[in-house]
Amino acid sequence: MPPANRRPALRLMAWLTLCAAAATAVHVPAAAAQEGVFLTEEQAPTAVMPDGAEVTRRVVPATQDLRNRVRALLAPAVPSVWEEEYITFTARHGDDIVAYALIVEEIGKHRPITFIVGIRPDGHVNAVAVMAYREAYGGEIRNKRFLSQYPGKTARSRLQTYGDVQNVAGATLSVDAANRAVKKALALAQVFWGIGGSS
Numbered sequence: 001m002p003p004a005n006r007r008p009a010l011r012l013m014a015w016l017t018l019c020a021a022a023a024t025a026v027h028v029p030a031a032a033a034q035e036g037v038f039l040t041e042e043q044a045p046t047a048v049m050p051d052g053a054e055v056t057r058r059v060v061p062a063t064q065d066l067r068n069r070v071r072a073l074l075a076p077a078v079p080s081v082w083e084e085e086y087i088t089f090t091a092r093h094g095d096d097i098v099a100y101a102l103i104v105e106e107i108g109k110h111r112p113i114t115f116i117v118g119i120r121p122d123g124h125v126n127a128v129a130v131m132a133y134r135e136a137y138g139g140e141i142r143n144k145r146f147l148s149q150y151p152g153k154t155a156r157s158r159l160q161t162y163g164d165v166q167n168v169a170g171a172t173l174s175v176d177a178a179n180r181a182v183k184k185a186l187a188l189a190q191v192f193w194g195i196g197g198s199s
Contacts, residue, residue, distance in 0.1 A: 034139025039116070039131040041103070045089045048118025048127040049099040053091035060086045066191060073155070073187040079180060080107035086188060099126050100193055102185045106177040108135045113177050117150075117185035123196025125153045128182060138174030146175075155186040155196045 039047055045055045060066070062083050071078075089101040100119045105112040111134040118126035128150040130142045140146060149165050158164045159179040167175050190197045 034142075035133055035136065037132045038142065039129060041087065041131075044103065044116040044129065044131050045091070045101050045118075047129040048101050048116050049089065049091040050093070050126075053093055053098055055089050055091050058088045058090070060088060060192065062086060069191050070184065070187045073190055074183060077180065077183055079184050080177070081105055081112055086192075088192060097121055100189060100195070102188055102192075103131065104181045104185050104188070106181040106184070108133075108138055108174045108177045111135055113141075113174065113181070115178065115181040115185075117182055119185065119189045119195065121193075121195060123154050123186070123189065125150045125182060125186070127151055128178070130178075135174065138168070138171035140168045140171050141174045141178050143168075146178075150178075150182055153182060153186075155183075155190060159183050 049055065062085055067082055083105060087103045090097060091099040091101070098121070100121070101116055102119075103114065103116050105114050107113070113130065113134065114132040115128060116131055117128050120126045128147050130139075130147075133139045133142060146166075146168055153159060153164075159182055161167050161172060161175045161179060165175065165179055186196055189195050
């Protein structure tokens with residue numbers, strides 16, 4: 001048994017150890033906090049389309065014919081997931097169409113990441129936003145600094161990590177997913193609205 005004069009110090013050390021353990025147990029790592037839903041379907045169009053536009057929504061079933069046409073446009077790239085349907089938006093100022101947008105998903109490391117991609121009538125990307133992120137790591141792709149690389153991209157852009165898209169350390173698979181999502185959205189825009197094929 002330790003001498004009496006050492007017992008308070010030992011009790012203090014034990015208490016500090018327990019506190020440290022408790023702090024570790026309740027602390028939420030920054031990466032885990034990256035998961036979540038950040039834009040609802042109602043909010044998403046405003047993140048990637050011009051302000052003040054009148055937005056209409058349309059749902060397009062993902063038929064086998066549609067998938068075949070998109071697959072041909074994307075080749076040799078291959079989507080990691082095929083949606084059952086595509087939610088699309090068209091933005092107008094008066095009689096003029098000013099933007100389109102689509103909701104698409106691609107797999108990060110294990111789970112799908114939901115994106116909305118805004119596309120101008122000339123086939124160039126207007127903006128990209130992450131609607132839902134379901135991985136424990138790699139959520140840095142939500143940052144504006146990363147997403148600012150996509151405006152101006154077209155169906156002819158490489159959209160390759162370490163190529164025309166700068167990687168994010170620790171988030172390579174998520175960056176790859178974002179690239180595939182934008183490519184798929186641009187291919188779908190060619191099929192749906194006939195834009196971007198010659199840009």
